Amino acid sequence: MPPLLALPFPAIDPVAVAIGPLAIKWYALAYIVGLVGGWFYAKRLAASPSLWGAVRRPSAADIDDLIVWVALGVVLGGRVGYVLFYNLSAYLANPSEILAIWRGGMSFHGGFLGAVLALVLFARARGLNPYAMLDLAAVVVPIGLFFGRIANFVNGELWGRPAPEFPYAVVFPNGGPVPRHPSQLYEAATEGAILFVVMAFAARRVGFRRPGLLGGLFVLGYAIARTACEFFREPDPQLGFLFGSEGSVLGGGITMGMLLCLPMAVVGLVFIVRALRGSTRPLPRRGEDPAGSGASSGASSA
Template identity: 50%
Template sequence: MFAALPLVLPFPDISPDIFRLSIGGFEIAPKWYAAAYIFGILGGWLMARWLVMRPRFWRNGKLPMTKGQVEDVMTWVTLGIVLGGRLGYVAFYQPGYYLQNPGEILAVWQGGMSFHGGALGVALAVGIYAWRKGISVPAIVDIAALVAPLGIGLGRVANFVNAELWGRPSELPWAVIFPGGAAQACANVGEFCARHPSQLYEAILEGLILLIVLWIVALRGGLKVPGLIFGLFLVGYGAARTFVEHFRVADAQYITPDNPLGHVVGTPEFGLTMGQLLSLPMVAVGLLVLLIARRARPA
């Protein structure tokens, strides 16, 4: 069946639904994408609880918050992810459409979430919570940065399972033949169109590798330098996302016959996608945070 592209991979036989169950005429079909959010938040909560129970990781052995406060702040984080992610998608990727259809802005079940919007939402939520409770803002954002790559990685794996946000056409041995007419709409590639599995690139770089690096730094005393982990997260995620955008297909609304790569700044040949335009400021802010953290580091 795939003789036209012998060195690429067929899409695995996996459904976006974890399972389907019909009860009394109602169908229950939980999604892997929803599970990624749930397990990401649950895993983040468990890691944060573990951190705040160990004084040796913190400056002068002073814990930044209690276990109860970790549980409280996770509620705020969840709201920040959902509301920020949705509103970020509306503002960054589809403002014109939602201005004409405001009733669909909160229709998250229709799809459409932005990581950058979710990150801003979380930052605002934890900032408000820290201010209200008198908790150190650098400490709470360091904890948030340490646990965030878990949810990011799981979310990108779920994007792959959903066969969405795929990459540009490729003939590499690990390129994947994604299903659907849109994924197969490649010119001059033969019978089938294989693409970069850019979702998995992001899962590895923004999720697994970033998680490992941040935890190595944290366990070696990084949490004793307020802001260090947060700065590293901003630089790491921003750089990884900027890199992967070279292999990922831009959102459809930005792609035209004259602008096939979907650049929003620059020329059709040399420019930035929306993902890069939103990620590069993260790198700049992260470098500034690292500079401030270094200067504040105790001798």
Template identity: 50%
Template sequence: MPTVFVLPFPAIDPVIFEIGPFALRWYALAYIVGIILAWRYMRALVRNDRLWAGLQRPTPVDLDDFVLWGTFGIIIGGRLGYVLFYNPSYYFANPGEALAVWTGGMSFHGGFAGTVIAIFLFAWRRGLSVWTLFDLAGCAAPIGLFFGRIANFINAELWGRTTDVPWAVVFPGAGPEPRHPSQIYEAALEGVVLFLVLRLLSHRFKLLEKPGFLAGAFAFGYGVGRSIAELYRVPDAHIGYLSGFLTMGILLSLPMILGGIALMVWAARRSNREARN
């Protein structure tokens, strides 16, 4: 079926401005804005007494200090995840480029693993509940995911499969065929929808009182949203499809889905006394 209508790719320069050798890119700005807004949202959550039923939680000052730990976890984990999961042969041959984040290439699953490690270390150092800190990070993470996927769209990367839907986009560098704007799908699913679901669970159902539940809900929700989006997204050219429709993104999301279910069940079954210990 021929395409009825195709959207031209918006002429947005990936570089916002340049001053000498310094260049501010939309991708970097997305990380900065996402981290700042996620931090502010976590502070708002811990200040809202009605969400906690007296449960001990981090203070706003604890979260101020955690921002640096979380940022390092996201950046280092995201980069190493990309190196190990998506292009190991190239970086094993060129190890000097493994940490060159300015060249592009970040993995959410790697950033997730890096953040998990940062949370464990910070919670241990401060004597905080690791599950409550996971819950707070999970509630706020969709904010950063939203801005990151919008930046992917601006960079004209991670585009979708060819299609004839009326909102198809012709991406520069992807040939003349109209494609799914899969980055926008991910921004909607992993960002907007997941944020609203977690907001409902935290505020309407007060599930911050069950440490670990919202962290599990985030892992499950992200895994499902990412797997759906992968059905419309073109996998990395040097990896392709692993088997049938299976992509690396789906494969890495499966443990998150299963782990998220297990964590929600475990958290829901804990008694209130256990949750406070």
């Protein structure tokens, strides 16, 4: 029987859709919805010339192709990041498990780096401004973050720290009998919903005319939101607290998530400063349309 102040975990089938032997889980569906939602929103933003000014904007065909690049970057980067940052010793002992993505194990920070690399390579291949492409991705990424964290809650994974006196604590199936913070929902609200509103407002106010500004704002905003949520999230069992411990003078100890957010915050601030100084928006080359036609060919503006 759960404690008096705890909420029972909702009995949600982890399989969202099952057709014969084919089963689509909520986590996979979250990836699909995030990518499709981001693709639709990115096309709308790219179709608005007033948001881009003198910066070359991607065409509709560019956005279609970009989704494939980003999806590969997120999946490969997320897996490599999890292996390197969170469970390296276990995978070194059993290397074949590295390819077993269907068994779980993805890192946002790794997926973020993979997506950034894919965006930069794509932008250079199509003659687009890499900073502007990062900005475009930054505006739509919170959609995927929101649905991804909701899927984490549905799966009963990445639960929060013990909170026996918190009135909305949840007893997770694999989290023991103690009620815990539903930290997945905290992350869905902050990294997803709130950051989406902030980025959408910023995109409408400043557009993509200062390449790197929106990307820097997103990276800084995510680092702040994730660090705050880490104080409520149970650290990965194979790592625990890197410094301090729960209830220590460090405010509950320092986790790997917090540590990885520190360089993100620094990079975000650097991007913002560079964008405000105009150093990320080079002058158009001779013969290049400064207004941007949306074509995917032409000299690189990176």
